Amino acid sequence: MRNHNTRFLLVPGVLAILTGVFSCLSLAQVPPRVFDWVPSHDENVRLDPANYHTGETYHVGVYGAKNHVDIKAEAPVTIFMTPADAWNQALQQPETMARLPQSCPAEHVTETTYVCNMPPGELIMVIRDERNDPDAAVFAGLGAVLNPNDQTQRAIGEGIATVFTGGGAAARRFKAPNNLHIQYYNWNCVQNCIQPEFRWMNQVKEKYQLTSFLKVYGGFQPDHDGEQVSIKIKSPVPMVVAMLPSPVADQLHSQPAALESALEKASCQQRGVASLQFQCTFNLADGPQSLIVAPEAGTDVPRKKKAEIEMLAARCVENCQVLETAKQ
Numbered sequence: 001m002r003n004h005n006t007r008f009l010l011v012p013g014v015l016a017i018l019t020g021v022f023s024c025l026s027l028a029q030v031p032p033r034v035f036d037w038v039p040s041h042d043e044n045v046r047l048d049p050a051n052y053h054t055g056e057t058y059h060v061g062v063y064g065a066k067n068h069v070d071i072k073a074e075a076p077v078t079i080f081m082t083p084a085d086a087w088n089q090a091l092q093q094p095e096t097m098a099r100l101p102q103s104c105p106a107e108h109v110t111e112t113t114y115v116c117n118m119p120p121g122e123l124i125m126v127i128r129d130e131r132n133d134p135d136a137a138v139f140a141g142l143g144a145v146l147n148p149n150d151q152t153q154r155a156i157g158e159g160i161a162t163v164f165t166g167g168g169a170a171a172r173r174f175k176a177p178n179n180l181h182i183q184y185y186n187w188n189c190v191q192n193c194i195q196p197e198f199r200w201m202n203q204v205k206e207k208y209q210l211t212s213f214l215k216v217y218g219g220f221q222p223d224h225d226g227e228q229v230s231i232k233i234k235s236p237v238p239m240v241v242a243m244l245p246s247p248v249a250d251q252l253h254s255q256p257a258a259l260e261s262a263l264e265k266a267s268c269q270q271r272g273v274a275s276l277q278f279q280c281t282f283n284l285a286d287g288p289q290s291l292i293v294a295p296e297a298g299t300d301v302p303r304k305k306k307a308e309i310e311m312l313a314a315r316c317v318e319n320c321q322v323l324e325t326a327k328q
Contacts, residue, residue, distance in 0.1 A: 030322060034191035037068045045180040047077070047143035049131035052097070054142075055182055056125055057084055060118045069114045069125065070183040076130045077180065079114050080105040084122040100126070129178050144172055146179075197318035200230065204291055204311040210237065212301050214256060216249050218290040220313065222282040224323045228314040231291065232277040233270070235307035238296045242269035243280055249290035259294075272296055 045053050058067060058081075071079065080102035090097045103123065104116035108130065129143070204217045220229070220243075233241050240263070244252075248262050263269055268280035282289060293309050295301050316323060 030196065031192045033189050033193055033195060035187060036190045037185040038188045038190065040184045040186045042181065042183040044146040045127075045143050045182060046146055046174060047127075047129040047178045047180065048141070048174050049129055049176055049178075051129045051141055051143040051178075053127045053180070054087065054124050055127065056184060058118060058123050058125075060120050060123060062120050064120060065118050066187075067114070067116055067118060067125070068185040068187070070112075070185075071109060071114055071127070071180065072111045073109065073178060073180045075178040076108045076110055077178070078105065078107045078128045078130055079109055079112075080126055081116050081118060081123045082126055084124050087124050087126065127180065127182075131176070131178070143180075194319050194322060196224075196316050196320055196322045198314040199317045200312040201315045202310070203229070203313050204309060206310075207306050207308045210235070210295065210301050210305050210307050212295060212299075214252055214259070214292060214294040215309070216252065216290050216292050217309075217311070218246050218249065218288070220289045220291065220311075222284050222286060222289070224316055224320070225283040225285075227282050228279055229268075229282065230277065230279050230312045230314075231268075231270075232310040233273055233293065233307070234275050235295075236274065236302060236305045237299050237307075238272040238274055239307065240269070240271050240292075240294055240296055241273060241276075241309075242266045242292050243282075243289050244292055245286070246288040246290045249292050252292065259292075 081104050082100045086100055203220055244266055252259055291311050
């Protein structure tokens with residue numbers, strides 16, 4: 001049985017979800033990553049009439065994936081994708097080779113960029129020389145990989161094909177050789193690949209006994225433009241929750257009547273909420289901020305009841321110098 005190169009694919013356009021760490025949080029000043037097909041490895045293959053060659057094996061996830069391969073041949077070939085288990089079964093029963101299931105078939109190819117939107121599963125790229133072999137009743141065999149420095153693990157059936165090595169002479173004689181060059185590509189980042197990464201970090205987390213007095217949590221200073229904060233409130237009574245400049249919030253203890261006028265200028269606030277989670281964005285120029293929480297005016301505050309308040313900030317934890325470079 002033959003072993004092949006295997007490749008695990010990330011689908012172009014599908015986002016990978018990472019727990020706890022994320023990047024590019026609405027930071028318009030940081031250019032986004034740019035992706036493209038980048039040459040990876042190649043191989044040179046020789047086929048006799050009606051020979052088969054198997055290239056990469058692709059392990060495709062549930063969302064599907066796309067491959068991208070340049071193929072150039074001296075004589076026409078047919079290219080298709082087939083399930084790995086079907087191919088391995090056909091090697092054991094060569095009479096079934098002509099009935100292999102085919103995805104993305106491309107016929108009469110001498111030079112092409114072969115692209116296939118592959119379904120989920122383990123798929124092998126198969127190339128068949130289209131020339132007839134009058135001496136082969138069912139299966140003419142496999143081609144040979146010519147790359148002298150090929151490091152891939154290819155266990156090719158003994159007596160069917162030969163892998164040529166550095167200075168040795170070819171052990172197999174070809175009747176009518178068809179030489180192919182196969183260039184594989186990976187979907188990789190090509191520009192702006194280093195991006196800042198952010199992690200949600202707790203700034204405030206408290207479960208406290210409700211009173212009619214205002215609670216002020218100070219000490220939040222944005223560390224970059226576009227920094228997001230996430231605020232969560234859970235209370236048995238309607239609450240006012242807001243982020244205010246710290247100098248303004250500090251005056252509210254001595255001047256509680258100034259709360260309403262302060263809220264008129266606050267863009268980050270929620271009124272009359274008992275259970276809610278919301279986000280706000282701050283820039284460096286906004287300066288120090290404080291979180292304020294209080295029952296809405298005129299609310300009867302029950303005795304021995306508690307409210308929960310939590311605030312997280314998206315702090316830069318990796319590649320933070322990119323933020324400064326983009327700003328400049």
